[in-house]
Amino acid sequence: MATADVSTMAIAGLHRPPTSHDFAMSLAVLPHPEEQPEISDGTLNALGELFVRHSAHNIFGIHLLHSHFAAPEGTVLFGVQFQVSGASQACWTKPVPAAELATESIHGHVFRLQSDGTFVPYEFHEGEASSEAAHTGPAFFRELAEFLHCSNLAGLIALQLLDGPRDKTNMELLAGPQSTVMMDEKDLIGFSPPRITTGWSFTVGDDGIICCKGNDVYSAKKNTQQVFQDSKPLPTVEALKEALRAEGVIA
Template sequence: MRDLAARFVRHHADTLFGIHLAHAHFAVPDKTVLLGVNHETPHCRWANATTFQAIDLNNVHGHVFVLTDHGFHPYEYQASPVPDLPQVEDTFLAELAGFLSRNKLETVVGLQIIDRHPFHMLELVLPQGTVMLDVSNANGCVPTRQTGWKFEVENGEVRVYQANEVHGQTRTGHEVYNKGDPHPRLETLQDLEDVLAKAGILFAA
């Protein structure tokens, strides 16, 4: 991990990028992508399978990337302006790709644009989506598997830190709903709040 961290720091990529444990919870339907949107009340990041036509191409960017034969390809997107990349050196992606390939990590580790917020978030699975929920709002949920790491320089030394995002588990598992049950309506933020409240997960405001 320290060899990987040193590459991020050397190329000045540590303030923007971290690494993410590449994983998927469901097959994204054809002609859709997984698009995350941040919300303040409740504080969460809700990622849904979203049709191409519904995406504002002027307000979207890749969020998590995996290495393919054609370079780094996003498998999850974020609805927000493209982040500023001026300080990241041009050779960073090529060197990182070489490192992952040599160590056979292409399908294990993804590249993630990190959110340096101070909040700890738990990821739960929804029908055709996920929600990263602030732990202060997550009733009866516990962290399970760490999914992200970030890198910093402290007193001249490269440090590896856990990112503030982990898998969360409810009383019944990682998923908010029971497989086989009819999918709940999930079209608006209010729908999401209702589903989480019904499952006993979301604290009342």
């Protein structure tokens, strides 16, 4: 497996407009969260050691490779931040025509390992990535790619840029026919287990022990698998918030 361009591709995806390759990534059929197997404790421990060894644990985490819908041709998945209540932030992700993002400030957020050893973004967020992410050494991406390849995990685990604080649990919901919302579970009402963890980060305690935390989860609302799934696409953040309130998702 070629790995020479691993770091180049991963870093380039942090600071560039979407390309035609990203269209293919967004259109690629990925398993739903329920269809993916659990990531074992042994794998999480090994990844934690790898991330900490390269001092990448404060910058990147891992992501359960999955999707809830296929993005239309010519679009990429793009997430924007919005305020829910007080200082609490949420992220609304939906397919956006790539042409609309060509001049915007965006960065890659979730990266999928390709067969040639490169990490390619298939989800973007608004704004610029941290300078620490852009300066992560190539050895980290190379070793991570080799680990995922040799462990047959490239179809299960993606690389995720850590945007925002890690002292909370974010819950992902389907919102409308082709969008998702990720928000602090403390801002949500009417939700119950089971939950599927979809994002993890790693920390090092004062005793030197590496810990793994499930920061992102996917959960059904009131024993269903979607939130107003059959509605028309929501045009604005305000329309989204109104719909969430109407469905009893937020207060």
